Amino acid sequence: MLVGNALYWLMDIMTDDILEFDLDQQSLAVIKGPPITDDFRHASHWIVQAEDGAVGFAILTCSHLQMWQRIINFHGVATWVLWKTIDMHTIRGLPPQIDMIRIAGCIEDTDGLFLFVGHDVYMVQLNSMQSRKLFENRGYTYYHSFKSFYQPGDCSSLVLILQE
Template sequence: GRHDIVEFDLEGQNLSLIKGPRRMNDFGICQCQIIQIDDSIVGVAILSYHDIQVWRREVNSEGVSIWFSQRTVALHNILNTLPRISETIPWNRLMGYDDDTNAIFLYMHNSAYMIQLKSMHSTKLDVRYSREYYPFRSF
C-alpha cells in the first residue's frame, strides 16, 4: 500500500493527506519517521537495509510542495560496530524520534542506537530488546 502523511492546519482547522517521498513506498513495511527540519520544515527519515535517507518538504516557486532528498548515509558509516550489511538482515527498525534533540532511535543487530540526524553521530544504548520503545527525556 501507499504511505501518506496526515497534515492538520491549526490556523485553518483543515485536515489533509500529503504524499510522502517516493522512497517511503519502496518497502512493504515503511521504516520511516516524520521529523522536523529547521523550524517549520517537515521531513522524513527512512531506514533501509543499507542506509538512512533524510527528505525535506519545501514549496517551490509555483506554490507546489516537493520532496527533496537532503542526505543519504550508509549505516556502516554511522554505526561503526556494524558489519557490512547484506540484503537479508532482518529486524532493522526505527523505534522513535525526539524532536527536541533531532535524534532517531534504531534497533539493529540486537542493539539499540540513538542517531543525531544533523551530525549522524551514533550512540549505542544499553537496552534489552523489546517490541516497542518510547523515548523519554527527564528534566
C-alpha cells in the same frame, strides 16, 4: 510530530501517507510521502523535522537512510526533495554487522533518531554521524524523546499558605 504550526502522523506503517493537522487553519489533510523506489518501499520510515523547520521523512533500509524534505514554494505547491542519503556503515558506534534495523522514533527539534539494531536500541545523531547504545530491548515498541526545561527565576514571590 509537531513541525511548525502543524501536527503530522503516519497513516499506516505500511504506506507513506501522512495525516496533517494545521493548528492555525484547524484543517485536516492527507499528504503523500516522498516518491520512493522499490528498494525503499518496505523499509522503515518516520516523520522527522528537516532543515529550516520543514517536515521531513526518513526512510531506512539495512544499509542506507534517505532523508527527504517537503518544500512549499511561493505558489503554495508542495514537493518532496531528497535532502541527504546516509550510508549506515559510516555511523560511528553502530555494530559492523547490521542484520535487522528499524527506526524506533525520533528526537524532536534535533537531528537524532532512535534505532533498533538487532535487539539493541541506539540513539543516533545524524549531523555528527555518531551513535550510542542505550539499552537492550527484547520487545518491539516505539520511543519518544522527552525534554523538560524551566525558566530560572526568583522564588521569593511564591507564598505558601497553610490552612488548619
